[in-house]
Amino acid sequence: xxxDFNKKTQKFKNKIWIATPTMHGEEIKYINLAYDSNWMSTVxxxxxEVERIAAQKSEMKYAVALCxxxxxxxxxxxxxxxxxxxxxxxxxxxLEGKRVFCSDMTFCATLNPVVYEGGTPIFIDTDxxxxxMDPNALEKAFSLYPDVKLVVYAELYGxxxxxxxxxDICHKHGAVLIEDAAxxxxxxxxxxxxxxxxxxxxxxxxxxxxxxxxxxxxxxTNSKDTADKIRKWSTQSRDNAPWYQHTEVGFNxxxxxxxxxxxxxxxxxxxxxxSLKKKIYDRxxxxxxxxxxxxxxxxxxxxxxxxxxALIIDKDYMCKQSRTDSTYEYVPEKGKTCxxxxxxxxxxxxxxxxxxxxxxxxxxxxxxxxxVFMETDIGADIFERGCCLPSDIKMTEAExxxxxxxxxxxxx
Ligand SMILES: Cc1ncc(COP(=O)(O)O)c(C=O)c1O
Numbered sequence: 001x002x003x004d005f006n007k008k009t010q011k012f013k014n015k016i017w018i019a020t021p022t023m024h025g026e027e028i029k030y031i032n033l034a035y036d037s038n039w040m041s042t043v044x045x046x047x048x049e050v051e052r053i054a055a056q057k058s059e060m061k062y063a064v065a066l067c068x069x070x071x072x073x074x075x076x077x078x079x080x081x082x083x084x085x086x087x088x089x090x091x092x093x094x095l096e097g098k099r100v101f102c103s104d105m106t107f108c109a110t111l112n113p114v115v116y117e118g119g120t121p122i123f124i125d126t127d128x129x130x131x132x133m134d135p136n137a138l139e140k141a142f143s144l145y146p147d148v149k150l151v152v153y154a155e156l157y158g159x160x161x162x163x164x165x166x167x168d169i170c171h172k173h174g175a176v177l178i179e180d181a182a183x184x185x186x187x188x189x190x191x192x193x194x195x196x197x198x199x200x201x202x203x204x205x206x207x208x209x210x211x212x213x214x215x216x217x218x219x220x221t222n223s224k225d226t227a228d229k230i231r232k233w234s235t236q237s238r239d240n241a242p243w244y245q246h247t248e249v250g251f252n253x254x255x256x257x258x259x260x261x262x263x264x265x266x267x268x269x270x271x272x273x274x275s276l277k278k279k280i281y282d283r284x285x286x287x288x289x290x291x292x293x294x295x296x297x298x299x300x301x302x303x304x305x306x307x308x309x310a311l312i313i314d315k316d317y318m319c320k321q322s323r324t325d326s327t328y329e330y331v332p333e334k335g336k337t338c339x340x341x342x343x344x345x346x347x348x349x350x351x352x353x354x355x356x357x358x359x360x361x362x363x364x365x366x367x368x369x370x371x372v373f374m375e376t377d378i379g380a381d382i383f384e385r386g387c388c389l390p391s392d393i394k395m396t397e398a399e400x401x402x403x404x405x406x407x408x409x410x411x412x
Contacts, residue, residue, distance in 0.1 A: 011348070011349055011350050012349055012350040012351060012399060012402075013350075014350075015350050015351065015352065016349075016350070016351040016352065016390045016392060016395050016399055016403070017351075017352045017390070017392050018208070018308065018352045018353060018354055018388060018389075018390055018391055018392065019208040019209075019307065019308060019391050019392055020207070020208065020392050020394070021207050021208075021212045021214070022269070022273065022393050022394060023265075023266075024265065024266070024268075024269055025265075026265035026266075026268065027261065027262040027264075027265030027266060028265070029261075029265060030046050030260075030261030030262070030264045030265045031258055031261040031262060031265075032261075033045065033046065033261060034046055034257045034258045034260075034261045035258075039257045040256075040257065040258060041256070041257060042235065042254035042255065042256055042257065043257060044257030044260065045257075046257045046258075046260035046261040046263075046264050047065050047254075047255055047257050047260040049260070049264050050063070050065050050216075050218070050255065050260045050263050050264055050267075051063045051064065051065050051218070053264070053267045054203065054218040054220070054267075055220065057185075057186070057193065057267070057270065058181075058185075058193050058195035058196055058201070058203065058218075058220050059192065059193045059195075059196040060195065060196050060201065060220035060221060060222055061221070061222045061223075061224070061227075062220070062221050062222070062223070062224060062226070062227035063218040063219070063220050063227075064218060064219045064221075064227050064230045064231050064234065065216065065217075065218055065254070065255035065260060066216070066217050066218065066219060066234055066253045066254060066255055067215060067216065067217070067252075067253050067254065067255055067256070067259075068204065068206065068215050068216060068217045069109065069180070069182040069202050069203060069204030069205075069206065069217030069218075070109040070112070070113065070217070071217065071234070071251065071253035072202035072203070072204075072217040072218060072219040073109060073110065073113045073152075073178070073180060073202045074113035074116055074117075074251075074253075075219055075230045075233055075234065075251070075253065076113075076178045076198075076200035076201070076202055076219055077094075077095070077100075077113045077114055077116075077117055077119075077150075077152070077178060078093075078094050078113075078116075078117055078233070079200065079226060079229065079230060080094075080150055080176045080178060080199070080200060081093070081094025081095040081098070081117050081119070081150070082094045083176070084149045084150060084176060085098065085149075088118075090249060092118065093116065093117035093118025093119065094117045094118070095114060095117040095118050095119030095150070096117075096118035096119070097118070097120075098118075098119045098120070098148075098149075098150070099119070099120050099121075099122050099145055099147075099148050099370075100114045100119045100120065100121055100122065100148065100150045100151070100152060101121075101122050101124050101138060101141050101142075101145075101148055101150070101151045101152070101175075101372075102114065102121040102122065102123055102124065102151075102152045102360070103123075103124065103126075103132070103133045103152065103153050103154040103156075103180070103360075104123035104124055104125055104126055104133070104359045104360050104361055104371065104379045105126040105131065105156060105356070105357050105359045105360075105379045105382065105383070106154035106156065106180070106357055106360065107154070107182070107357055108360065108363070109180075109182070110152055110154040110180045110182075111152055111360065114150075114152065119150075120369065121152075121360065121366065121369055122141060122145065122148070122369060122370045122371075122372060123359070123360050123361040123366070123369060123370070123371045123372070124137045124138050124141055124372050125137040125371065125372060125373035125374065125377065125378050125379055126156075126359070126378045126379040126382060127161065127162060127378070128297075128378045128381075128382070129297055129299070130159070130160075130161040130162050130297055130299040131156045131157070131159060131161060131296060131297055131382065132153070132154075132155060132156060132159070132160070132161015132162055132163065132166075132299075133153050133154075133161065133162075133166055134373075134374065134378065135162050135165040135166055135169055136374055137372050137373055137374055138151070138166060138169050138372075139169055140372055140374065141372040142169070142173045142175075144372065146173070148173075148175060149174065149175050149176060150175060150176050150178070151166065151170050151175050151176070151177050151178070152178045152180060153166050153177060153178070153179055153180065153197075153198070154179075154180035154182070154183070155179075155180070155181055155183055155184035155187065155194055156183065156296075156357070157183055157296055157304075157307055157308040157309075157310055157388070158183050158184050158187050158210065158277070158304045158305035158306055158307030158308065159184070159187070159296050159297070159298065159299070159302065159304040159306075160184060160187050160188070160189045160194050160299065160302040160304065161299055161302075162299060163179065163189055163194070163197045164189055164190065164197070164301075166197075167197050167198075176199045176200070177197065177198045177199050177200075178198050178199065178200050178201070178202075179194070179195060179197050179198025179200070179201040179202070180201075180202055181194040181195040181198075181201050181202065181203050182202060182203060182204035182206070182209065182217070183204070183209065183210075183305075183307050183308070184304075184305060184307070185203045185204075185209065185210050185211065185270065185305060186210060186270050186271070186273075186274050186305040187274075187302065187303060187304045187305040188302065188303045189299075189301055189302045189303075190301045194305075195220050196220070198220070199221075200219065200220070200221055200226070201219070201220040201221075202217060202218070202219055202220065203217060203218050203220065204216075204217045205217060205218075205259075205262075205263050205266075209307070210270065210273050210274065210277065210305050210307050211263070211266035211267060211269060211270050211273060212262070212263070212266060213255075213259040213260065213262040213263035213266070214259060214262060215259060216255050216259045216260070216262075216263055217255075231254075232248075232250070233248070233250050233251055233253070234250075234251055234252075234253035234254045235250065235252075235254050236250035236251065236252060237249060237250025237251075238250065273305075273393060274305045274306065276393040277305060277306035277307060277309075277391060277393060278304075278306045280306065280309055280391055280393070280395065280400065281295060281296070281304075281306040281309045281391075283397065283400055283404070284309050284311070284389060284400075284404065287401070287404045288311070288404060288407065288408070291407075291408060291411060292313060292314035292316070292317035292411070293311045293312065293313050293314065293317075293407075294311065294312055294314075295309060295310065295311055296308075296309065296310050306391075307391070308388050308389075308391045309388070309389045309391045310356060310386055310387065310388040310389060311342075311386065311387060311389060311407075312382060312385045312386040313337060313338065313339070313342075313385045313386075315385070317335065317336050317337065317411070318336060318337070318338055318384075318385055319331055319332060319333040319336040319337055319338050319341065320333070320338075321338040321339075321340060321384075325364055328340050334412070335411055336411065337410035337411055338385075339355055339356075339384075339385065339386060339387035340355075340387075341410050342387055342407055342410050343355065343387055345406045345407070345409065345410050346389070346390065346403060346406060346407075348406075349402065349403065349406055351390045351399075351403055352390060353387055353388055353389050353390060354387065354388040355383065355386075355387055355388070356382055356383050356386040356387060356388065357383075358383055359379035359380060359383055361379065362379075362380060362383070389403070389407075390403055
């Protein structure tokens with residue numbers, strides 16, 4: 001059975017997306033600067049400024065501007081792998097034959113670079129109370145695989161989770177921590193910025209993020225040597241020689257000066273975007289009070305950036321649903337609902353929501369990888385009962401109220 005579309009009377013003329021870019025005009029000034037100065041390449045003032053601002057805002061000493069966060073994560077992982085296990089022969093990855101502990105409930109870009117480098121991701125279950133990696137499951141993983149030396153942690157939807165505990169556990173076991181703060185720029189834990197917890201970190205300026213360049217990312221580090229090495233790798237590993245000379249394999253991962261112009265213009269609006277996202281989150285919380293749902297959990301000491309609001313339905317109020325890898329079914333039931341019914345209802349308004357990230361250990365590509373969990377599979381449960389809600393900062397309160405009423409009507 002699927003959602004009864006006749007239940008709805010209102011439909012938005014302009015689609016309300018889950019999260020889109022919000023431009024302010026200053027971006028054009030810096031794009032024009034690139035154009036007028038003819039620095040339409042991967043060199044220029046905008047790039048230098050993005051690196052300066054990103055490092056300052058993230059409370060890390062150095063930022064390296066790259067074409068996206070996935071490439072930043074790749075170079076974090078390659079660099080960490082080489083530091084831990086030595087430089088591999090040409091044609092081999094730095095993590096060949098090595099296990100790496102990775103967040104499970106995240107976007108695949110967090111950990112695909114482990115595979116680019118020949119490593120094997122071991123997925124660590126999610127903490128029900130923070131929706132980040134479970135510190136207990138990570139401890140368990142270290143007891144099962146004490147030889148593991150690398151952990152990749154992702155903040156989910158702009159909510160920091162327990163990254164401080166994860167960092168302590170990593171240090172206790174002599175492991176390097178890579179922080180994927182793609183979704184969490186500007187969020188803090190105990191006043192410390194997300195992106196500053198990792199030995200290496202990465203942030204994203206993808207079109208749907210809290211601020212954007214349409215694409216782009218930065219690698220963050222406190223080591224000048226690492227920053228210089230990454231900058232070199234990202235520009236085809238060109239040696240300092242009068243001709244094109246290479247002693248290492250390189251990548252074409254550098255940020256464009258035009259994209260950097262957009263990001264430079266956006267940075268001044270990061271705090272404003274966060275406060276608008278918070279208003280959206282608070283409104284969902286306030287207006288859904290009394291309904292058997294909860295919004296993303298906020299861990300004590302954290303100040304999220306509220307990038308995506310998501311809800312989870314109480315267990316007793318879930319109608320029957322089943323999913324295969326590409327299809328779903330549910331049985332509508334009075335007083336109960338499920339994520340796909342809510343999402344269908346949202347789609348019927350001409351708005352966009354999404355299921356929660358499907359956990360990596362359930363992905364066809366990774367389902368044979370090891371998965372470390374405590375008593376029950378928390379990630380699967382959150383995926384089963386949760387969905388992301390429209391969180392675009394251009395959505396009006398009146399539009400959000402219609403969405404909220406529609407969510408409520410799913411329990412009718
Ligand atoms: C958690 C997470 N990591 C990494 C990425 C990859 O970022 P990018 O698109 O900038 O490569 C994204 C989103 O795109 C993400 O949500």
